[in-house]
Amino acid sequence: AQSVAQPEDQVNVAEGNPLTVKCTYSVSGNPYLFWYVQYPNRGLQFLLKYITGDNLVKGSYGFEAEFNKSQTSFHLKKPSALVSDSALYFCAVRGGDSSYKLIFGSGTRLLVRP
């Protein structure tokens, strides 16, 4: 069965420091991986995706993510955190089994302190 794990409920980081939000996945076939961000009382906004090609993908607002096939991970990163990055982050995967469905992780709350 396909699944996504975000092992940290919350990540705390100081402004200006690098941040990492972790995601591991389990799918059949080649994975299609996505990161979304949710600000309070809003829907999910697409940040970036990995489909194929370079293992390091760049997305919106200075975020990037590293795909690691051997570790089945797709961690979200940013070199220098901003207070405005504080939000709820979701990792999602679509398996290579011709399904339209996305499987979402439980979410990680990022808190960037000034």
Next chain:
Amino acid sequence: DVKVTQSSRYLVKRTGEKVFLECVQDMDHENMFWYRQDPGLGLRLIYFSYDVKMKEKGDIPEGYSVSREKKERFSLILESASTNQTSMYLCASSSRAWNQPQHFGDGTRLSIL
């Protein structure tokens, strides 16, 4: 930009009522989805539709039904609302291309009293 619009941001209904949540997208997307979001559980798929009048059950369809009479509109129906259906409901749409993301509306926070 893709625009997915949910008709209500906040809704309060009573137990036993029939509740309609509406969603409209303006990008001619074939696929549309309804999720509910609960703390600690992430997003769970209720139903999705891959074409007009076509639908498939998601992971938690019990107590819900859907309607897609036009390509741009996807409705979620709570046949007889119960308190355990109090939640945030999110609508999304996407094209049929595998490499494209889903685009979300701002959600409807539904309270069943």
